Amino acid sequence: MLNLLCRKKAANVISLVSKRFLSKSSPMANSKFDYVRNFEKNDAILPNCWIVVRIDGKAFHKFTKKHDFAKPNDDNGLNLMSYAAVQVMKEFNEIVIAFGQSDEYSFVLHKTAEVYNRRESKILTCINSLFTSSYVFYWNTFCEPKKLLYPPSFDARVVLYPSDEDMRNYLSWRQADTHINNLYNTVFWKLVLEGGRTNVEAQEDLSGTFSADKNEILFSRFGINYNNLPQMYRKGTILLRKNVEVPKLDGKRTQAIVPFFVDLIKDQFWNEHAEVLTRDRPQDYKLDEEQLMHPLMQKQFDIVCKRKNNNKNTEQNSP
Structure with a gap:
């Protein structure tokens, strides 16, 4: 009986606090200034279209010269671009494939994607800002001992493709x-x-x-x-989600962003990686030697191993 009275009293207190909070906050939520929201542009992207966000380095001829990048291809610079792209794909799981070359990267969101209710400005700015900040954040990881002398910047655009063929042709054009x-x-x-x-x-x-x-x-x-x-150098870098075996973890698999350096123009690529078009779950994949030793995979494996070791230490230290 006492417990029942305590619960009723607590419920009355919560209800009273909620009413007071709502009464104080409601004038702010419905203020006379709310009308300014009507000036926002409705930029929802058409449904059932492939969404491509392409990012390009701004004045990167100057940037690469200032930072003494190797000509015509700087491995560290290319890998840094790709690792920034990996961070974007980890954050946006509706990106099914990415393609990069030189100072540009294209991210393809599946035609069924619903991220941010398909608002173009939201998708564009979030992907571009995350890519740029990741490029700066991981600079020392790939380009040390070179110092980042000034902040790089990237422009970005959204392009829609109504059919699978159009999207494939876009990537073929970039390759x-x-x-x-x-x-x-x-x-x-x-x-x-x-x-x-x-x-x-x-x-x-x-x-x-x-x-x-x-x-x-x-x-x-x-x-x-x-x-x-x-x-x-010749074909660019393709990034796909795959389930891969983690070295030194007794056959444990993890989902990773895997780099491919192959021809994506021919049908063979799309037959071997059919999940890009169907948006099925990532396939189990056996890494070849080049992929296994690639810095992109090594960095991802390091994170998986570190997380596993941290979990193991937590279990050992728990009472």
């Missing part, structure tokens, strides 16, 4: 662009750094040339077979 840009830059910087040409002279040498001409310059003058260069 084809990777090859075109990298072939040109590889020849250009060989001419400048090893061929004794000035920037202007190298541009003139390459003016009007085709891919076959550039390949011939690389092979005949510098002994380089372009097809033997790392695929990360």
Whole structure:
């Protein structure tokens, strides 16, 4: 009987406090200034469309020169870009695939995505700000001992694609662009750094040339077979969610963001990774040697192992 009276009394107190709180807060929630919300633009994205957020470095020619990045490709800089993209994919699970090259990254949200009620400004700003802050936060992890001399910035845009074919063609376009840009830059910087040409002279040498001409310059003058260069340079970096086995954890699996350096233009890629289009759960995947040793995977494995060790220590110390 006493317990029943105590519960009733507590309920009356809670009800009284709630009424007082609501009576005080309601004028603020419905103030005369509320009308300003009507000026906000309704920027909901069309339903059933693939959402692509593409991020590009702003004035990165200047940024990479100032920070003495290797030309034409800086492994640490490329891996930093990809690790920033990994952080974005960990936060936004409706991103089903990402593609990066040079100073740009494209994030593809599935056409059924409902994040932020598909508000374009919210999606754009949150992904861009997280990517940029991650790039700065992990700078020392990948680029030490170089100091970050000034903050980088990235612009971003949202593009919608109504069909699976359109979305695939977008990614094919970005990968084809990777090859075109990298072939040109590889020849250009060989001419400048090893061929004794000035920037202007190298541009003139390459003016009007085709891919076959550039390949011939690389092979005949510098002994380089372009097809033997790392695929990360030639094809860019594809990021996908997969269930992978964690080394040194007795076969334990974890969901990770895995880098791929393959052709995504042909059907084979989409057949092997069908979950991108269907949005099924990530597949079990066996990492190849390059992926296993890649810094992106090593960093993720370190986090999994550290978390497991912390849990183990907590269990051992608990009474």
